[in-house]
Amino acid sequence: MTALLSVNNLTRRFGRRAAVDAVSFEIAPGEILGVVGPGGSGKSILFDCILGRLAPSAGEVRLDGRPVTGMRARDMSRLGVARTFQRAQLFPQLTVRDNLIAAGQERRGSLWSRLVGPPDAGLADTAAEMIAFFRLDGLAVQTAGNLSEGQQKLLDIAMAFMARPRLVVLDEPATDLDETVREPLRERLRAINAQAGTTFVIIERNLDFMASLVTHLLVLAEGRVVALGDVQSVLASGMLASDDG
Amino acid sequence: MNPATLRYAAAGIGALVLIALPLGLPDYSHYVLSLWALTTIAAIGLNLTFGYVGQISLGQAAFVGIGAYVTALLTTRGWPLLAAYVLAFAACFALGSGLGYPALRARRPLLPFITLAFGTFVFLVFRNEDWLTGGIYGINRVPRPSLFGLSTAAPLGFYYFCLFNLVVVTAAVWWLRRSPWGRAFAALRANPLRAEAVGIDTRLYTLIAIALGAALGGVAGVLYAALLQYVDPTPFSLTMSVSLLLMVVMGGSGRSLGPFLGAAAAVVLPEGLRFAQNYYLLGYALAVILLMAFWPAGLMGLFDRLLTMVMKLSAASAKAPP
Ligand SMILES: Nc1ncnc2c1ncn2[C@@H]1O[C@H](COP(=O)(O)OP(=O)(O)OP(=O)(O)O)[C@@H](O)[C@H]1O
Ligand SMILES: [Mg+2]
Numbered sequence: 001m002t003a004l005l006s007v008n009n010l011t012r013r014f015g016r017r018a019a020v021d022a023v024s025f026e027i028a029p030g031e032i033l034g035v036v037g038p039g040g041s042g043k044s045i046l047f048d049c050i051l052g053r054l055a056p057s058a059g060e061v062r063l064d065g066r067p068v069t070g071m072r073a074r075d076m077s078r079l080g081v082a083r084t085f086q087r088a089q090l091f092p093q094l095t096v097r098d099n100l101i102a103a104g105q106e107r108r109g110s111l112w113s114r115l116v117g118p119p120d121a122g123l124a125d126t127a128a129e130m131i132a133f134f135r136l137d138g139l140a141v142q143t144a145g146n147l148s149e150g151q152q153k154l155l156d157i158a159m160a161f162m163a164r165p166r167l168v169v170l171d172e173p174a175t176d177l178d179e180t181v182r183e184p185l186r187e188r189l190r191a192i193n194a195q196a197g198t199t200f201v202i203i204e205r206n207l208d209f210m211a212s213l214v215t216h217l218l219v220l221a222e223g224r225v226v227a228l229g230d231v232q233s234v235l236a237s238g239m240l241a242s243d244d245g
Numbered sequence: 246m247n248p249a250t251l252r253y254a255a256a257g258i259g260a261l262v263l264i265a266l267p268l269g270l271p272d273y274s275h276y277v278l279s280l281w282a283l284t285t286i287a288a289i290g291l292n293l294t295f296g297y298v299g300q301i302s303l304g305q306a307a308f309v310g311i312g313a314y315v316t317a318l319l320t321t322r323g324w325p326l327l328a329a330y331v332l333a334f335a336a337c338f339a340l341g342s343g344l345g346y347p348a349l350r351a352r353r354p355l356l357p358f359i360t361l362a363f364g365t366f367v368f369l370v371f372r373n374e375d376w377l378t379g380g381i382y383g384i385n386r387v388p389r390p391s392l393f394g395l396s397t398a399a400p401l402g403f404y405y406f407c408l409f410n411l412v413v414v415t416a417a418v419w420w421l422r423r424s425p426w427g428r429a430f431a432a433l434r435a436n437p438l439r440a441e442a443v444g445i446d447t448r449l450y451t452l453i454a455i456a457l458g459a460a461l462g463g464v465a466g467v468l469y470a471a472l473l474q475y476v477d478p479t480p481f482s483l484t485m486s487v488s489l490l491l492m493v494v495m496g497g498s499g500r501s502l503g504p505f506l507g508a509a510a511a512v513v514l515p516e517g518l519r520f521a522q523n524y525y526l527l528g529y530a531l532a533v534i535l536l537m538a539f540w541p542a543g544l545m546g547l548f549d550r551l552l553t554m555v556m557k558l559s560a561a562s563a564k565a566p567p
Contacts, residue, residue, distance in 0.1 A: 053438070077444035089442070091435040094428070102432045105425040106444035114425035121425045159443065 002065045004029045004167060004199050005050075010059035012042075012049050019045040021223035022059070027216070029166075032193060032200045034210045034231075037220030043203045044086055046220070047169055051083050052076050063167075078107065082165035086172045086203075088156035092145030096136060096155055099144050100127040104162030126162060133188060134158040135181065150178050154185070161192065170202045174209040182206070186213050211235075260412065267404055274516075275400035276472070281512040282407035283468035286414050288492045288504035290461025293418070295490065296499035297430040298454040304344070304360030305489045307367035308337045308459045310481030312466020314371065317384040317476045326390040326471065333463035341459025345452045356455070364486055371478035383477030387470050397471075407468055414461060415501075421457075422501065430454055434499075495533055497545030506544040 003026035012020040020042045027033045035043050048054040050061050052073040061069045063079055091099050105114060105121040114121060131140055134154045139147065144155060153176045160168050173189075174182045186209060192198050204210045210217075217234040219227040227234045267275050287309050294302045312333035319329045344363055348356040371378050378384065389397045390406070397403040421427055433440040433447040440447050470476050488511060496507030510529070518525050540546045 051442070053442075073438075073441040074444045074446055077442060083442055085439075085442075089436055089439040091432045091439065093435050094431055098428055098431075101425075102428050102440075102445070103443040105428065106446070111449075114429075115421070117425070119423045119425070159439075163444065 003027060003062075004031075004064065005201070006062045006065075007050060008060040008062070010046065010049055010061065011057050012045050012054060013057045018057075018223050020049060020056075023220070023223070023225055024059075025218055025225070025228055027199060027201060029199055030193070030197045031216055032202065032214045033216045033218060034214035035201060035203045035218045035220060036205065036207065036210065039205075041220045042223040043220055044171055045223075047083065047171055047201075047203065051081065051169060074106075077163065080163070080166040081169065082160040082163060082167070083169040084157045084160045084171055084173060086175070088149075088152040088176075090144040090152055090155060090159075092143070094144055095141050096131065096144055096147070097124070097127050097140045099155060100130055100159060100162050103159035107163040123162065130158040130161060135184060149176055150181060153177055154181065157185070164196070165198065167199045167201070170200060170204075172203050172205065174204055174206050182209055189213065263408055264405075267401055272400045275404045277513060277516045279400070279404045279407045279468070279472050281508055282404070282411045283465045283472065284489075284492070284512050285411060285504050285508040286468070287462050287465035288489055288496070288508050289414060289418055290458040290465070291489050292458075292493050292496075292498060292500075292504050293430075293454045293461070294458035295493055296503065297422075297427075297434065298451045299434050300345070300348075300451060300455055301354070301357040301490070302360045302455070302458065303357050303483065303486050303490070304364035304367075305458075305462045306481045306483065306485035307360075307364040308341070308462030309466040309469060309485065310367060310371060310476075310478070311337055311340070312463035313470040313476045313481070314378060314384070314466075315463070316467045316470035317387045318377070320388050320390075320471075321384060321386060326467070329467050329470075330464065333467050334460045337463030338456045338460040341456035342452055344459075345455035349448050349451055360486075361483070364483055368478060368482055371481060378478070381477065383475055385475045387474045387476065389471050389474065403472060407472070410464070410468060414464065419501065426450065426453070491533055495536060495543055497543030497548075500543070500545040503543055503545050510544070 006026040008024050009022045010020055010024070011018055011022055023042075023046055025033070035046070037043055045054065049056040052068075052071050052075070055070045059069070060067060063076075063081065068076065068079070091102060094102065101120055101123045104123045104126060108114070108121045108123065109117060120127075128140070131137060134157060136151060136154060136158065139151065144152065147155065153173070157170065157173055160170070170189075174185060177185060189200065190213060193200060202210065202214065211231070214231055216230050217227070218225060219234065227237055229237075267278055287305060290308075291302060291305050294300050312329075315333045315336065316326070316329040319332065320326060340363075344359050345356065348354075348359050372381060374380070389403060391397065392406065395402065397406040429440070429445050429450045432443075432445055433450055437447050492507030492511050493504060494507070495510055496503030496505065510532075515525050515529070518528075536543065536547075540550075542549070
């Protein structure tokens with residue numbers, strides 16, 4: 001079985017320092033990979049290099065076996081890869097519903113149909129589902145910039161699912177969230193994984209959130225992989241004890 | 246009444262006012278109102294470029310000029326005005342994309358410089374290529390169109406023709422704005438990083454807005470040639486480009502009604518304040534500076550503030566015990 005995503009010796013240097021240093025891993029469809037490591041260990045930079053926001057200095061990224069190294073973010077999105085951001089990245093002046101529709105519309109129809117077709121690009125129902133699913137009820141016509149920090153984070157996550165992606169890359173989804181929403185969020189991610197077979201890569205420093213969700217773990221320290229494997233073996237190896245960032 | 250109904254009602258009342266306004270006024274005012282309507286169209290175009298996707302164009306006058314010269318050249322040779330519309334729109338759309346494309350590939354904001362150079366170049370072509378443009382003498386006897394057998398030769402008739410154009414353009418831009426394209430414009434303006442991450446081709450959409458903005462400049466030019474019935478190079482200079490940009494900013498950039506107000510302040514108000522003569526320009530300059538300093542959101546921003554104040558007052562008085 002070919003890996004959905006495979007990363008080979010990926011390196012990103014800033015000056016002489018390598019923020020990400022020869023990282024390799026693979027993830028098969030339906031798996032959930034957790035990426036952990038102390039602050040500054042290169043987790044976000046690794047994501048940015050995989051997702052086309054930053055150009056890697058060396059190494060290779062493949063999706064379905066095809067090289068996508070350095071591909072632009074929007075082309076990755078067309079291939080069914082979506083992401084969330086460590087600090088919520090929204091369209092603050094738009095409503096919650098418009099944020100969601102904007103996150104899905106480019107994968108619907110042609111450029112022309114997006115001009116002459118329905119204003120909601122046929123996504124009003126999907127947006128409503130996401131609003132309910134991610135506990136943003138009653139906020140559809142709120143301006144996104146006016147939401148609380150936690151609500152913004154949830155909206156940022158919801159946006160990633162609008163285009164029915166195959167692979168979702170989440171950067172610290174639970175970190176800014178209230179205790180009371182963490183558990184429901186985990187349940188929802190688990191449900192999406194189970195029902196749609198969506199593959200996840202998740203950075204998270206909250207190990208409790210992570211431990212019962214992921215199938216595999218990758219431990220980073222100073223940009224290097226120090227442990228990689230299924231959850232049990234990595235936990236058993238004891239590599240995590242000192243890395244609780 | 247919900248806000249949407251209120252907005253439709255306001256638009257309807259606005260249209261009725263614009264229809265009734267010239268009745269009983271002298272011919273000259275019909276000319277001024279026609280000028281306002283076509284200037285508004287040029288400003289609506291620039292509002293797409295500047296207000297919606299945040300690109301500065303200093304060449305809108307060149308597109309108005311191209312629209313005007315295309316019209317003069319075609320209609321004096323017996324072509325119908327419709328042909329002028331099509332050619333002006335297509336030429337300006339193509340030129341707009343041609344200027345925008347290299348500008349958007351650069352890391353620094355290049356469009357102001359490219360459009361500035363283009364505007365100067367086009368102005369020189371109008372002035373120096375006598376064989377085509379008639380040089381400084383321009384082109385005379387541009388005919389006015391007839392619509393459904395109705396002549397627009399009289400000033401009032403032509404004003405209604407301009408108003409009809411304005412209504413069509415406004416409706417088209419209204420549609421554009423609420424379509425996914427409009428959402429993409431707003432999204433790439435608000436957060437280009439997120440826009441790219443959700444698959445929005447920010448460069449393509451920006452280019453579309455620039456090209457459509459230029460094309461609307463061309464449409465305004467068609468009306469300009471038919472209004473004055475002659476064209477010469479003088480009006481299509483940097484001055485016009487800058488004053489169009491000021492209208493957009495003054496009206497409230499990115500706001501649908503902004504260009505209407507901005508064009509009114511620049512075209513209609515000076516006519517009403519003729520007695521003030523040169524002091525008007527001084528006052529206008531001062532007003533622009535003050536507005537920018539205190540209400541960068543323009544006249545529409547000012548209007549919003551007044552509206553919220555009135556709503557608060559009326560809410561307070563409704564709450565007060567009798
Ligand atoms: N633009 C940059 N120039 C130079 N160094 C950078 C730049 N961006 C990030 N770094 C460095 O790269 C390293 C990895 O950063 P990164 O954001 O990936 O850490 P992280 O593992 O996501 O940490 P956190 O858990 O705090 O989010 C850090 O040491 C950071 O200082
Ligand atoms: Mg990080």
